Amino acid sequence: MKDLTIVSMDELKEMKEKLQERYDSFKSQNMKLDMSRGKPGADQLDLSMGLFECVDDKKFRASDGTDCRNYGGLDGLPEMKKIFADILEITPAEVIIGGNASLNLMFDMVSQAMTHGVVGSEIPWSKLPIVKFLCPSPGYDRHFAVCEYFNIEMIVVPMKNDGPDMDLVEKLVAEDEHIKGIWCVPKYSNPDGITYSNDVVKRFANMKTKSKDFRIFWDNAYAIHHLYEQQDKLMNILQACKEAGNPDRVFMFTSTSKITFPGAGISAIGASENNIAQIKKRLTIQTIGPDKLNQLRHVIFLKDMDNIKLHMKKHAKILGPKFDVVLKYLEKELGGKKIANWNKPLGGYFVSLNVLKGCAKKVVAKANEAGVKLTSAGATFPYGKDPDDSNIRIAPSYPPLSELEKAIELLCICIQLVSIEKILEE
Amino acid sequence: MKDLTIVSMDELKEMKEKLQERYDSFKSQNMKLDMSRGKPGADQLDLSMGLFECVDDKKFRASDGTDCRNYGGLDGLPEMKKIFADILEITPAEVIIGGNASLNLMFDMVSQAMTHGVVGSEIPWSKLPIVKFLCPSPGYDRHFAVCEYFNIEMIVVPMKNDGPDMDLVEKLVAEDEHIKGIWCVPKYSNPDGITYSNDVVKRFANMKTKSKDFRIFWDNAYAIHHLYEQQDKLMNILQACKEAGNPDRVFMFTSTSKITFPGAGISAIGASENNIAQIKKRLTIQTIGPDKLNQLRHVIFLKDMDNIKLHMKKHAKILGPKFDVVLKYLEKELGGKKIANWNKPLGGYFVSLNVLKGCAKKVVAKANEAGVKLTSAGATFPYGKDPDDSNIRIAPSYPPLSELEKAIELLCICIQLVSIEKILEE
Numbered sequence: 097m098k099d100l101t102i103v104s105m106d107e108l109k110e111m112k113e114k115l116q117e118r119y120d121s122f123k124s125q126n127m128k129l130d131m132s133r134g135k136p137g138a139d140q141l142d143l144s145m146g147l148f149e150c151v152d153d154k155k156f157r158a159s160d161g162t163d164c165r166n167y168g169g170l171d172g173l174p175e176m177k178k179i180f181a182d183i184l185e186i187t188p189a190e191v192i193i194g195g196n197a198s199l200n201l202m203f204d205m206v207s208q209a210m211t212h213g214v215v216g217s218e219i220p221w222s223k224l225p226i227v228k229f230l231c232p233s234p235g236y237d238r239h240f241a242v243c244e245y246f247n248i249e250m251i252v253v254p255m256k257n258d259g260p261d262m263d264l265v266e267k268l269v270a271e272d273e274h275i276k277g278i279w280c281v282p283k284y285s286n287p288d289g290i291t292y293s294n295d296v297v298k299r300f301a302n303m304k305t306k307s308k309d310f311r312i313f314w315d316n317a318y319a320i321h322h323l324y325e326q327q328d329k330l331m332n333i334l335q336a337c338k339e340a341g342n343p344d345r346v347f348m349f350t351s352t353s354k355i356t357f358p359g360a361g362i363s364a365i366g367a368s369e370n371n372i373a374q375i376k377k378r379l380t381i382q383t384i385g386p387d388k389l390n391q392l393r394h395v396i397f398l399k400d401m402d403n404i405k406l407h408m409k410k411h412a413k414i415l416g417p418k419f420d421v422v423l424k425y426l427e428k429e430l431g432g433k434k435i436a437n438w439n440k441p442l443g444g445y446f447v448s449l450n451v452l453k454g455c456a457k458k459v460v461a462k463a464n465e466a467g468v469k470l471t472s473a474g475a476t477f478p479y480g481k482d483p484d485d486s487n488i489r490i491a492p493s494y495p496p497l498s499e500l501e502k503a504i505e506l507l508c509i510c511i512q513l514v515s516i517e518k519i520l521e522e
Numbered sequence: 523m524k525d526l527t528i529v530s531m532d533e534l535k536e537m538k539e540k541l542q543e544r545y546d547s548f549k550s551q552n553m554k555l556d557m558s559r560g561k562p563g564a565d566q567l568d569l570s571m572g573l574f575e576c577v578d579d580k581k582f583r584a585s586d587g588t589d590c591r592n593y594g595g596l597d598g599l600p601e602m603k604k605i606f607a608d609i610l611e612i613t614p615a616e617v618i619i620g621g622n623a624s625l626n627l628m629f630d631m632v633s634q635a636m637t638h639g640v641v642g643s644e645i646p647w648s649k650l651p652i653v654k655f656l657c658p659s660p661g662y663d664r665h666f667a668v669c670e671y672f673n674i675e676m677i678v679v680p681m682k683n684d685g686p687d688m689d690l691v692e693k694l695v696a697e698d699e700h701i702k703g704i705w706c707v708p709k710y711s712n713p714d715g716i717t718y719s720n721d722v723v724k725r726f727a728n729m730k731t732k733s734k735d736f737r738i739f740w741d742n743a744y745a746i747h748h749l750y751e752q753q754d755k756l757m758n759i760l761q762a763c764k765e766a767g768n769p770d771r772v773f774m775f776t777s778t779s780k781i782t783f784p785g786a787g788i789s790a791i792g793a794s795e796n797n798i799a800q801i802k803k804r805l806t807i808q809t810i811g812p813d814k815l816n817q818l819r820h821v822i823f824l825k826d827m828d829n830i831k832l833h834m835k836k837h838a839k840i841l842g843p844k845f846d847v848v849l850k851y852l853e854k855e856l857g858g859k860k861i862a863n864w865n866k867p868l869g870g871y872f873v874s875l876n877v878l879k880g881c882a883k884k885v886v887a888k889a890n891e892a893g894v895k896l897t898s899a900g901a902t903f904p905y906g907k908d909p910d911d912s913n914i915r916i917a918p919s920y921p922p923l924s925e926l927e928k929a930i931e932l933l934c935i936c937i938q939l940v941s942i943e944k945i946l947e948e
Binding site for chain 2: 133135136138141144145148149151152153156163164165166167168169195196197199200203204207210211212222238241242244245246353357358359360378380381382383384385386387388389390
């Protein structure tokens with residue numbers, strides 16, 4: 097492949113014409129394809145149809161005899177806690193079960209910190225003149241939206257190959273007492289697909305924070321969401337925090353959203369028993385407890401970690417080929433042209449793509465014009481502002497393979513067109 | 523029956539001895555009965571077993587084709603909104619669907635008001651020097667707990683036969699700009715079983731409030747929960763508020779908790795479209811949306827209002843006789859003795875009983891000692907403090923009839939014992 101940044105103007109113009117023809121041909125097909133969100137495809141949902149048979153008019157009791165139809169059970173069925181404890185590699189006493197959305201648990205946790213503080217807070221965060229969060233970026237737009245909603249100032253921290261830039265993280269939290277938290281997707285990160293190294297996890301657990309009630313919001317959404325046989329391994333941060341003498345520093349979140357049904361799964365929070373006790377106090381006021389029948393369904397369907405691992409392999413069998421197609425086209429269309437670079441994740445739901453500075457928005461708009469919806473450019477940064485306007489998040493899970501191929505080919509055409517225009521302008 | 527307040531001391535002592543014998547005999551049976559919460563009995567839950575058959579591997583799509591297994595659908599399925607709109611007598615556009623607990627919707631609404639305000643707020647309520655709520659009492663302990671959690675000062679408003687003391691309500695809200703809300707259970711109220719009169723509803727809608735962002739938290743938990751053919755009718759407050767030019771004044775809440783499964787039902791909020799728009803803005807940040815499969819289950823099972831009314835008659839057939847037993851024993855054991863008075867509700871889940879001043883706590887403790895658990899005395903008042911120590915909430919729904927008979931007989935014995943002791947002391 098030719099490095100586009102050094103080919104002749106004439107050659108570029110010629111390439112552009114050919115690309116424009118391909119683009120116009122795509123556009124005339126009036127496609128409607130969506131690669132904007134990490135939404136599982138219908139074939140993945142079909143893997144969990146067994147859930148529908150797990151509870152019925154004979155099976156509605158938990159193992160301790162609890163009638164799951166009635167009130168009661170604030171923090172979850174013991175057997176549901178056991179499953180999430182295994183996923184998060186903690187103990188059931190360190191788990192609280194939530195509703196169908198872990199985002200809700202995160203939002204409520206920040207909300208509680210604002211109105212009441214967390215364990216160790218001297219005053220509620222909202223009574224401080226300012227609250228700041230570190231936001232490793234690119235990251236998850238919904239995390240940033242929670243900060244924006246609560247008027248929490250977001251500080252961008254660059255992502256490196258093994259996690260956030262820890263030199264910068266350590267420096268900032270040591271200096272500024274108003275930095276109260278950090279958002280992390282530590283395994284198969286959204287969107288980079290990076291898993292934090294042991295060194296990064298240990299530095300998180302051990303770092304000195306000027307704020308006494310600093311919290312790591314550890315969104316382990318893709319804890320067991322491997323794509324291939326080769327798998328990343330994430331160090332247990334709660335254990336590391338305990339060993340470092342900072343057991344209350346971390347809130348872990350996860351869910352079955354991408355294990356069973358995204359819209360009707362089970363979420364969980366994991367934390368030190370001190371933290372759990374404080375959260376339970378709020379829950380006694382906030383709710384009568386989450387849906388126990390849906391927990392029972394999941395307990396019966398998922399069984400245990402061995403069975404869950406088998407189940408996740410079925411997801412991988414569907415998802416892996418989709419990632420392969422994306423990577424194949426990226427390499428075929430863009431490889432060696434020096435107009436884009438991307439990651440090759442071993443798990444998760446995204447491929448993160450960086451195009452030439454100032455081109456991401458134009459690429460996304462151009463793809464959209466031809467019927468391919470992508471995550472808004474900038475969405476992976478706080479306030480929706482990518483300083484370089486270069487990051488594009490590709491979510492290959494939802495479209496069927498045949499459609500995905502078209503979508504990614506079109507995206508590659510758009511990237512080349514916009515890049516050539518930029519080079520020609522310069 | 524003899525008026526115990528005027529019989530001779532000797533006679534009282536004799537009665538006391540006989541009652542003590544009956545009490546001891548009950549105690550020796552080592553019963554464990556629970557009349558503490560408005561929890562449906564197992565036979566009521568059996569009425570909704572059909573829910574288990576409503577969705578399966580063929581039926582998981584809403585009427586508009588939405589795959590209810592996947593992400594999406596922030597504010598509820600259109601057909602679910604329609605059902606709650608019918609229950610609340612409003613339009614689907616005025617409804618948002620929640621998770622399985624309407625308490626959660628109320629908590630979140632107060633939380634939002636504290637951190638962000640409501641439509642018309644100049645500043646978030648938490649930025650005010652003080653926030654106060656009116657609390658018609660006796661009332662629902664979980665409402666009061668939400669206020670206590672958010673450090674909202676609670677002002678007791680007495681309950682009358684047709685709702686809260688509106689002279690007092692009007693006076694207070696006209697005078698004090700820090701009064702931001704009031705808790706109401708307007709139909710078959712908890713615990714009095716009273717339904718607010720049309721006059722009370724109109725006064726709520728029309729009253730002048732010094733605060734510009736005053737809100738009525740209208741917890742219509744028992745909207746269609748009749749016990750008999752004779753039924754109370756509640757005026758539509760959202761309509762009344764619109765007519766009064768105060769459309770944004772009310773948040774309505776309801777749920778299927780006591781229609782289908784208490785632990786696995788569907789909740790809803792009803793309000794003006796202005797309010798709904800503001801709540802949706804929060805929801806886009808707070809969650810990916812509630813469990814649509816459970817909504818679909820409910821839509822298919824409940825069908826429409828005609829079917830729901832038939833279903834509620836089945837509940838009434840189970841609950842009515844329980845209320846009858848309670849009222850029969852109260853009349854038989856306490857009637858004419860001038861040591862207690864109680865209501866005879868046409869719906870809801872409670873009988874509210876007032877004993878002699880200073881006796882409620884002792885009665886509850888005495889019953890508890892003999893194995894009958896009642897709602898804590900005082901729980902029906904803000905801060906758990908009944909100024910007269912006289913209100914006792916009876917929840918007859920959970921125990922089977924045979925056990926309920928024993929429990930209520932024992933309660934009557936305890937009331938007489940404690941009352942006689944009080945009279946003898948004076």
